[in-house]
Amino acid sequence: MGLHRLIGRLAMTPFSKALPAMGDTERAALEAGTVGFEGQLFAGQPDFDALIARGPNRLTDEERHFLDHEVNTLIGMLDDHAIDKAGDLPPEVWRYLREQRFFGMIIPKEHGGLGFGHYAHAEVVTRIATVNTACAVTVMVPNSLGPAELLLRYGTPAQQQHYLPRLADGRELPCFGLTSPHAGSDAAAIPDRGVLTERDIDGRRVRGFSVRFDKRYITLAPVASVVGLAFQAVDPSRPAGQQELGITCALLPVPTPGMEIGHRHRPMDSAFMNGPIRGDDVFVPMDWVIGGEERVGQGWRMLMECLAAGRAISLPAMGAAMQQTALFVVNGYGQVREQFGLPIGRFHAIAGITAQMAARLYATDAARRYTAAALDAGERPSVASAILKVQLTEAGRRAVNDGMDVLGGKGIIAGPRNLLGVAYRHAPIAITVEGANLLSRALIIFGQGATRCHPFVLEEMGAVQAQDPERLGRALVGHVGHVMRNLWRSLAHAPVRGHPPADLRAEARLLTSLSARYALTADLAMGLLGGKLKRMELLSARLGDALAALYLAAACVWRYEVEKDPTMLPVARAAIRLQLHEAATLLRDLYANLPSRFLRAMAPMLLHGTGHLAPLRDREALALADALRTQPALMRWLCPDVSRPKRGGLLDLMLALEAARALGDEVPELNKALRRAGSLEEVARGSRNPEAALAYLRAAEQVIGVDEE
Template structure:
């Protein structure tokens, strides 16, 4: 009987820990169990009496907040204040920006899959679909990327006029201000489609609709600012840019030397209180052609003309570029991708206070405004551009691998090329899944700061992998620039996406986990806020609640991680059914493993984890991969579980699951405390790492999807520009692929025809085969047409010396 009680106690404790039950529930359950035992015995035994005493003591200490505070938390409070590193105002504002969404559930180790699957798949409105099928399609046909990049070094005037006439710069602006008022999905789809045709055109469109004056005015502008600027921006009468980065301050905005001094001055013939601005900025997209300049600077009020403090903080203003003293510099050359980009500066430029975005109420709020809106724009534009490149590579390079032959065999049939094609398709599937899940969240009202950093980093990095792989397959046709080369300019521009809107190295090592740990953890930010505040009664009460909530959370993460690791995630309670369930179960297991590893890292390293960027980078990888993997499951479910897409789902999930495990293995292998690492390894990997990368057989199934027209190929590459002509490079490939596929079975009949008879000319072989009745005249003509189409695809551009 005693053993049964012990077993039941252990099971009960495990269930309570797994469910993260409150301490009061623990005490009530234990008290109930002791009560049953007490009633069942004739007399109160010494061990049972001791158990009751221990229960009462524990209850008094831990369940009565005043006692708990006096004995524990009030003693720990000053120690925590010494350990927790101080936060600058810019750090605090960055941490408080945006919302926590699905990444919070993954971070906590208890993702609710039903909640994820209930997120409606994003859909375009009829108006948005008409815009994509109409003006966007027409713009893609109008654009000649070789003319833009090699000849003009700019968009031609008719393209600029087209963009303005059809309000491409006003996609995010409401209709009441003459904008298009598109959803995040539509914004993403437009950029993705343009990116598959011209990076220059895509960047030109995406920047005014991302972090820029329109976005800031919409959320913070005064009514007068909105009424004046938004219609003009929507109609293209004003071309905006936003100047944030300078020579001395990139990712560290708090270090910007650009400043404004509150002073009296003359404006439009009258004396007003305004700001004298001095700044130097660079890398400003659309800067060379901008008519209105958004500017970030530090504001000072040495004469206290506004009252209050002298240092007023980072502030944003909107300045017409015709303002006296504004200097619009010459153009940068971003790796021969000639979108308008350049420096600007100003010295002692006087502007009225009314030009501050949001007016006087938003003085000193600039950094918060930027990080709040950057979270949205960063989650749309660059992921869309990256996915467009991946889809282009999947469709066009996959077709090229079927059309191009070596040793009388399509190069896509070689296992080495097949392996690369699988990576291209699998990574593109992941990119598109993450893109659509993110814009779905944004359209639901989320401002996912951590997710936007995840998709910015991982989708641009995957674009780099995919484009590099495509270049390897393209071979000589990829490295010879010209109108026939559809990958060369994208390859040149890869580092641009990696660099802008938060350099990827810092995004991975500092932002994803550094911001994610604070924002996504249910108690950590509360603890930091409590110890960062003044030493008050309120602060101590908040610290006590957060601390003991955190302790319970830690115990629960331990129980969940161990149970799911022991069972391989097979017994996880998840709402996913069908083929995707096995992958959702593994992601569920790894979410719990990540949460426990993260708890150990926070508990043992504390504030120093912020400086251990290699460790935080691995934690960032694990969290990011969990997001990408769950996005792949969500995509498969949203598409109705198509059987043809199952290889893509399997490759994407097996790759992310394997890489997540490897990130955690790397974390434990390099963890400073070997004892803690050993404990974590026993909990997370009791039987060792179990995931494997996608198999060769699976890779073959995925690679073959790109080699022939199919519904799966069309779904994977949906949304890019597919020319219907034979003049463009992609159009020629699209024309050749079905012909080559259809001709292959005929060409097999030609094997051996003319051998030993001196018949070498391909046309003569066709005639001989027709004469022998092996093929019909129609079949001979199909083979001829396929050969002409193949020849048109594999040709590369050559130029006269005078053209260089």
């Protein structure tokens, strides 16, 4: 008997007990998508040549023209406060979205769509979201998880030919019903059932499903003309135990007998359309099943494969928009608003917040851009997309919270001049949808990452399921060698692989070392706890968050290299240090909470050298905030998507900053005059440029002012 087979036979029983059970739905989720650079980080061996080889984001001439013209025209039609108050987009905006094929961005040109890449799609959503969230959500849903992508990947030729042109030009507006009242985060357990049957339709016998369903939180449902529906297919003619066919996806036109679009939901009183869908004895012919009869029961795999890419686009774009807008507002308001005779942005408390916001934005947007480049190269990184969804939506919420702190009373008075109030109200929505962040951190980022990204775990699970001792033995020998290598790299030296930018070599060395320690820690936690780790969500969430922090730090290295702008070096360094500090802190917290006295005692040795990873010293934060305040080009680089709305507080701030730049060093004196009130015209007459001074004073007064009713 060979050594590998012997090891496998000895290990088979304990591994069968230790490894978590894996059902079909979980297997479909695990096998969805591809593994990219996040796999190298999980293995403790990041290769910077492989990272940088991804190359920069690129837009085609058509994509660039669309952003510069159609998107800018749309943004000029959007009044955030008016839309929020009306509870809907204006009719002219709906009409423009259809006419310019905003709903068909991902649909290929041969089917009448725009045929845009992932990066262009994300850029469109980001720019719109800096001005109005409701419009951005309306645009993103038909281009995200929904009928269009499912039809492109799995639809029959007849379904594609009928629906794709109609979806592209807005004749059909889709929604997709997955979430049920009793199956939210556990979406795979949806109770909605479709019983296989036959009905007489127009004189012929038609196979299909009689479906009963109850869906809620369905975006665009109140205005949809075609409903995507996920349900559990059942064949009662089969023997007991074989009747469940699995989750199935279908398209139902509106109206369909038995289907009811319920009253409208109002997520945080937002203006985008959302509502429930219900049906009782709704007949779904087999031709309505996406992909036809051969795709019955494959719906969960289809959805997971689409989400492997979709999570990286729309909601991260919304998070990026929230961050960019909040930083623009905080930095700009800090220059216009004065207290105690100084612009508030120069006070250290606010300067520190501004610098932290900028560093986080650089990191999260770097990860978003890097992952979009991977998607456009044909990858479908499921773990990385979950990282983006969690990190960008959380960063967006944090940025808006920070912005509200800086704005003070200005931020809490509702009205058209409020700068962040609507965004503050919307922030929890992105946290909740497409996999709640509480779930995603533990079960998707680490739970899926532990099997997909680890070089040996998935092979071990497959060997146990196949009861193959030889295969298990080979995987275990490789796994032990992997652990020993990472132990050596953690205790002694972790060599940098590849050629990171010379300016960031020290940060790349720290990232490599921390990646090895993360890989070792993940193996120790899995080895100690086995399948129990899946249920110990406080521990697995820390492991998920630490992997996310490493991914964001690596993306910063990539971004600095491909953008090749040395003026961004202080921001890039701050962003990387911030993420490395976060990862190290999470690992220390993890060891402190492991149910092993031995590993807790080993933690100082295994994590030695990570205690000095302070993210931003005070002097560095103040210097960065000063640069943001005095170098407009730096802000344009960090906030390229912040766009000019039709009216409102953001436009007031933009006008004030533009007027201030025209006046130069006169602004402090004008601000003092503004505080003394009196006639703005009289103050402006004393300026070197009275016309520009009056424009600034009027705009600044709007920025400082609040609304009355």
